[in-house]
Amino acid sequence: METLLQFIKRACNNFVDLLYPVSCLGCSENLTPNEEILCVQCRVKLPVTDLTKTSSSGVALQFAGKVPLDFAYSYLVFSKKGIVQRLIHQIKYKGQKEAGAVLGRWFGYELKEKCQDIAEANLLIGVPLHPVRERQRGFNQSEWIAKGLSEALKIPVNTTALKRTRFEASQTRKGKGARWENVKDVFAIADAESIQGKRVILIDDVLTTGATLEACASQLLKAGCASVGVLTLAAAR
Template sequence: MLSLFRFIRELTADFTDLLFPILCLGCNQPLSANEKVLCTQCRINLPETGHHQEPYDSTLLHKFAGKVPIQFLASYVYFTKGGIVQKLIHGIKYKGQKEAAKEVANWYGHQLLSESKLVNKIDIIIGVPLYKSRFHQRGYNQADWIAEGFSEAFSVPMRTDILVCNRFKESQTRKNRLERWENVKTVFTVKNHDEIKNKNIIIVDDVLTTGATIEACAIELLRAGCKSVGVLTLAAAHR
């Protein structure tokens, strides 16, 4: 009886997949049974940055020089308009593909564990928070799902109750570096200060562009007494 039930369940699942196949976020083609988020070809073609090989002296880290002491910075892939990564991030941010955010972060997390020592002494992972109205509008914070993916890979807790967005932050799209900073410089607040005293923290987000949002978050965390701040993002603007 159990075998018959399993057969019917698998047959139903196969039929559902035939009618409503799960599509690759990169090329929009159906995924095979052993593929997640991206098809094998799109995953092979991801433009990986290799930042974890030079996390203390990367071009991106120089964005924060003289502004805030970021311990290290690494992004998984480069973001270019019209490319696989843009389609992936668009699906994560605007099409409800929150599980994809977690899965891709998990991929990168395991790569970091096997190829670097960056995360050996991390205590807490924090996603860049959204203001409550934006959260309710979208239904989720993609940065929290990215943080959860890293959390699972590193076996390090992620927290959503420490860094909060205390007022509406306009979209950073189409803003220059100064405008982005003016838009975020007083947006974030730290709660539960005792929870981060002398802790090594990673801030995570989807895409790093000018770094203004990360800078604002890091300043508040360091003011609140954490020991160090590192940064991980899924993508970085390729300029």
């Protein structure tokens, strides 16, 4: 018969397994003690962008003529049915928020080594979710990615300056024009004093049309930010 101590130990182990999966999020093989979220084979296969080229090989071009950005970098290339899509799905819909922090940390170390323009930033801000959506999901995946970036870059995260004021349906199936119409008036500044004169970096999970980030950046610049840069975990091919 299981003792109370054994029950508590098993419950704790199950909780740890939930937060820190023992299987690879890419291929489901067991991880070794030295591996985090991905096995070595899957991590090697990650389609990492070339950060030595200007703004991740043209990511910044998506914002050209729309909103003035300091820079725009993406860590991974997102393609349908690829490993990056599986990772994003695990983070957003399977509760693997810690995976977002780990990938953010890996991204941060790459940026620290290759992108000197990052060093001047003062704050990281994750694209906010509406409170209803955040309650449904249990967390904001962009803020968890920002946590990982913060650990690597030593730049603090601000979670109060920017807010989403209107609940919107998913934009996954919307085109570029529809996405912009859907988000252009959705974001507002909640704490202008904390960002005035600051060099801010916006964080999001996947860059598609850039409409959401453009809307956020516009609000931040209007509120008095010295500059805004963009970092996304992935960018759609």
